[in-house]
Amino acid sequence: MTFSRAIKIAPSILSADFANFGAECEAIEAQGCDWVHVDVMDGHFVPNLTFGPATCAAIRKHIKGVMDVHLMIAPVDPYIDAFAQAGADVLTAHLEAGPHIHRTLQAIRAHGIKAGLALNPATGLDSLSYLLDMVDLVCVMTVNPGFGGQKFIHSQVDKVRALRAMIGDRPIHIEIDGGVTPETAPLVAAAGADVLVAGSGVFKGGSVANPAPYGENIRAIRAAAEATRQA
Numbered sequence: 658m659t660f661s662r663a664i665k666i667a668p669s670i671l672s673a674d675f676a677n678f679g680a681e682c683e684a685i686e687a688q689g690c691d692w693v694h695v696d697v698m699d700g701h702f703v704p705n706l707t708f709g710p711a712t713c714a715a716i717r718k719h720i721k722g723v724m725d726v727h728l729m730i731a732p733v734d735p736y737i738d739a740f741a742q743a744g745a746d747v748l749t750a751h752l753e754a755g756p757h758i759h760r761t762l763q764a765i766r767a768h769g770i771k772a773g774l775a776l777n778p779a780t781g782l783d784s785l786s787y788l789l790d791m792v793d794l795v796c797v798m799t800v801n802p803g804f805g806g807q808k809f810i811h812s813q814v815d816k817v818r819a820l821r822a823m824i825g826d827r828p829i830h831i832e833i834d835g836g837v838t839p840e841t842a843p844l845v846a847a848a849g850a851d852v853l854v855a856g857s858g859v860f861k862g863g864s865v866a867n868p869a870p871y872g873e874n875i876r877a878i879r880a881a882a883e884a885t886r887q888a
């Protein structure tokens with residue numbers, strides 16, 4: 658994975674057909690997405706359940722590009738090895754998932770893959786200043802984690818701006834997760850985000866049998882985000 662601050666659209670398969678993940682991943686890549694975002698939920702850290710490393714490994718076979726795995730689980734440390742072996746290119750854990758996030762990030766990097774750190778909407782940036790040399794991506798949650806289709810939390814735009822200033826020239830991605838649409842994408846792109854995770858905003862109106870809307874939705878979000886970069 659080479660580092661670039663170009664806008665990347667990462668559809669969240671939380672909004673895909675759960676009975677057809679392989680074909681859904683192939684469809685969104687064919688329709689022009691940059692990364693595939695895989696949401697792992699445990700019914701404990703967040704009030705929803707999705708799937709585990711075996712499903713990630715099965716999905717991996719259908720993704721040509723970057724598999725971006727977002728762990729919404731606690732504890733997280735016992736499962737790092739399994740998700741790395743499942744083929745994650747980026748593995749993201751939550752700052753709020755346990756008392757030893759530095760150790761978690763070390764464990765992810767020990768697999769030679771990118772380490773991500775996710776922050777819930779109520780979490781500030783203070784602890785991050787001690788972790789900047791440990792992270793390749795910071796995920797700012799713009800909804801409370803657990804469900805797709807929620808409303809974008811506007812207070813997070815200022816957090817993204819502050820994060821951008823804190824990161825400076827370091828090769829660290831800023832990812833936004835939740836409520837991304839052509840209306841909200843420009844706000845976070847202008848503030849400094851480069852990876853935009855969108856579930857319902859990408860999958861709405863389409864299907865494996867009719868994937869063209871996926872492409873239209875991806876292009877609309879990308880165009881809205883890139884327009885602010887050129888303004």
Ligand SMILES: O=C(CO)[C@H](O)[C@H](O)COP(=O)(O)O
Pocket residue numbers: 669671672694696727800801802803804805806807834835836837854855856857858
């Ligand atoms: O992590 C998530 C929820 O915890 C999802 O990735 C996120 O909500 C994306 O879905 P949508 O674009 O529909 O908001």
